[in-house]
Amino acid sequence: MSHLDGIHSHHPTSATPSDLPSNLDAGCKVNVGADYNRASSDLSAVDTLNRSQPDTSNLADLEEQSWNWFTIRTLITSGTGFFTDAYDIFIINLVVPMLGYVYFKQNGNHLPAGTEGMVKGMASFGTLVGQLVFGYLGDAVGRQKIYGFELLIIILGTLCCAMSGSNAKGSSVIQYLTFWRFVLGVGIGGDYPMSATVTSEWSSASRRGQLMSIIFSMQGLGNLMASLVTIIVLACFKSAIISDVDNLDIVWRNCVGVGCVPAVSTVYLRLTMPESPRYSIDVENDVEKAKLAVARATANSTVQSQNAAVAPTSRVKAKRVHHHAFVVYFSNWKNLKVLIGTSMTWFLLDIAFYGISLNQSYVLNAMGFVGDGTVYDDLWKTTLGNLTVACLGFVPGYWFTVFLIEKMGRKRIQFMGFGMLTILFVILSAAFSQLKKTVALFVAIFTLAQFFFNFGPNTTTFVVPGEVFPTRVRATAHGISAASGKLGAILATFGFNKLVEIGGETGDHAFLPQTLGIFAAIMGLGFVFTFLIPETKGMSLEQIEQRGNSQPKDEAILSHNSPIPDVESHGPHV
Template sequence: MAGSQASYRSTAESGEAHALETNNELAALETRTLGWTQIRTCLIAGAGFFTDAYDLFIINIASSMLAYVYFGTPNLPKDWDLGIKVSTQVGTLIGQLFFGWAGDRFGRQRIYGFELILIIIGTIGSALSASAVHGFNVLTTLVIMRFVVGIGVGGDYPLSASITSESSSTKYRGALIAAVFAMQGFGILASAFVSAIMVAAFKSAINNDINNLDLAWRLCIGIGAVPAVITVYYRLTMKETSRYTMAKVKDAERAAAAAAEEDESLKAKLVPTESSGAPTAPVLSSSDSPRPSGITEDRRVSYLAERDVDEKDAGTGTDGGGHPAPRTSQGTHFTTAPAAVVAPTEAQSPGYWSSFFKHYSQWKHGKILLACCVCWFSLDVAFYGINLNNGVILNAIGYSSSEDPYENLHQTSIGNIIVNLMGTVPGYWFTVFLVDRMGRKTIQLMGFGILVVIFIILGFAYNAMLEASVAVFVVFFTLAQFFQNFGPNTTTFIYPSEVFPTRFRTTSHGLSAASGKLGAIVAQAGFSQLRDIGGTNAFVPHIIQIFAIFMLIGFGFTFFLPETKGRTLEEISGEDEG
């Protein structure tokens, strides 16, 4: 028992030493000034969101071009329009869930960049979709490729948000995460500019033969692969975040403590006698402790950050589940071991999901996950309901209703530029500059509240406003874009990267973001099916009224969320409580 007690003391002392080491590293991270490392991380993550937004919203003008080429009308048939737009959202939802889980399972760095590879493959595949002027082959292929793009876009949400959050000091964290997301605004604006330039460049060709738009829409979509190709190398070569690495070490030390507290009968099973192999009382030393042998204290952090996947890939020295089997004093491996003996990240442990559900079954934690999910769902019903149908709305108010294909496409492109330049982009950057001053909760409540009022006005005064002045409608429509982004569209992205513990962060962010995409799917399906009830675009004002209801729901659930301004991630999530 003397050896066992010595082992426990050794484990406790190493835990205390690591606690001090962890606190020192966190202190250094929190006092870090805004330098090139944080800016570089922000740029690499933001470039991906630029690509994401471009790929998502270029489909607005591309779908109109497709409609002219394959159907001779300014709009695709409902089913095809819905299929092309919703396939991306479904893929995004799946990508958010999968990459969210994978970020906790394998580490952020190990998979960061693969989501961009999927975007590149899907974007190029979309641009090269099989062409059949009198058939649907091109549209079927496009639906499939847009689904692939969506999976990649979805992966960007939990990974980029968590990496930026975990790499930032408290002072600048909100602004940096918001800046990453704000690159969406530039991506949306770029899609509008590219479409306008492409339409102008093809003016003569369009007037000569409408089928020349078949090349124009392919170029519009294909350009989206360029920023992704430029960025993918930098993502694949990024280092693991310090907080994730430290969380892995903490999990390993929890396992060591758990092993030390096992009762005598269980510990006896871990060490055979030298003569017969029958279990005897454990004889533990520092080399026999649950930490893998040969790993010194100064190498422990880097080892734990790299160990799990390497050992699983090698297929040696494991218990069949990718975990190192415990060793006897002679160095031989057992074939089984209690899960507590070795603890990689919790996402890799057999009890990860039970731990996950146990954590969120507590109302103090569960209400935060619920609020993040409901707020993001509510916001995206309106955000994507409007932004994926800008052309339809502009056409409905008579802004881009020309019978001439060139004029209609040109007016739609210019209308998108005006709305995005005046509303979307400024809204994002107001949040960047004010989020660490005003706070996340204040901005989210303000945004939801103002959007309730705007959508009520637009919905109930729709016809009267259009009869009086289309310009007045455009002003309110632009204000809606502004307060979506200087409001819940940005804060619903920031919150999940701050309020969840490190071991569950990307999984929880993925769940929150996927809830948003479910809202986007509902919005797109609903908008497509409802808009022509009572006549062409006759139901649009009632759809806007429905948006107001969802904004009110988001406003209410925001009260479940804490204010995270000026607080460390460990303080917010409760990780500093042990």
């Protein structure tokens, strides 16, 4: 018996207030009659909602749209955020050596391992918080009401990082920098579920993966720009650095501060982004609002004009049941295992990805990118090495995914990426000593590894969670998946520095070959967990949602018509 059948069994259609026994108190009859009328009204609303299926025909224009100005605007709006995210994340890898020369001369011009871990890793803690909080808010409050605030946090955090200073007594530059990198991380974390969800829900089935990959590929350009900006600023201050190493204090602040420029240029576009039509239909039950949004995106002014006049009469308001929807959906193992798959693959990926990316200077030194011993030359060679790897492997990997994801599919690319990374890390670990003698071969293999990070799981772990979950829980589930990845990044950030020093003096990195071997095993586990995720190539979000919604008794909770009034709270059954 369905939920509605149970309700109707207590409310015979023949019963009316006039059918009540005549010896009942008149006041009681009035109260019960009023309760009955309220309950009957609610039941009518429930019947209307559950008998009708959502009018998703208005999404047809969205599914069929070609590239237009709104598509480009979405790419710019979401992509600029990821460009800024990557710039802010990876610039710290180039800035940390400068901090050592300026503030830690007494420690051999190096930050202590614990301090370095905090400076690099605090942004990851903030990112984890931002991913969970903004993921939840994106579902509970709406995409439109939240999108843009994460970018404001990024701007604030970036500017304050660049302006971090010391008190005469008390907090140091490093402490302030660490705090503001946490704030910066909150904004970066919020960008993951929000941009993924917004882009996914505004895309057609035939190009959704490609558009999401383009958004994520901006990370590659952000990484590349971090190296380019550092090279330019170093060149501008070359004579000043050679004459006084403390002038690096100006260099690192300029390098960090540039990161807020792209964010400032697009924050208005985010704050004025219309609500996702799928959210309007699936959660708000506001079909007319969705039609207006689709008309705006497809430049269909006729539809917009026609529906604007009828919007007030056709709108159906509904309660949001986000908490209940989340519990109901993931109480089904078929759905929960997908969340486990997206979370574990991202977690395992980020252990290796951030373990390498945030400590790339160590690997580059082992590869031969070492200066002549002067401060300027050491920094120049390290930055040049980062730029080389970014140009040869990091950036091309993203764009291979962009062009092939709709042909190969997400799952195949992820399997391929994890498999190749396992093999490449085994080679780097087993032949480390021999490869150090042949710099060109070392660079080739390491660059190939960076290529398969991005033509592989680094991109697909972002794309898949934005597709495989229903609209009601999409942002939350993406936030959980991304936060799982950030746990891996935190583990790598704080564990890598200590792990590579096992069996040697500080700075020797004696355990680096074995660490690369550990990364190989972790990539192998990522390959295994990929079996838990489904393929979404060529499927609309509605088709994917229908496939996952396999609990008939709770289907109303997750359907487009999910709000169920609480009729039992209105009074006694009649």
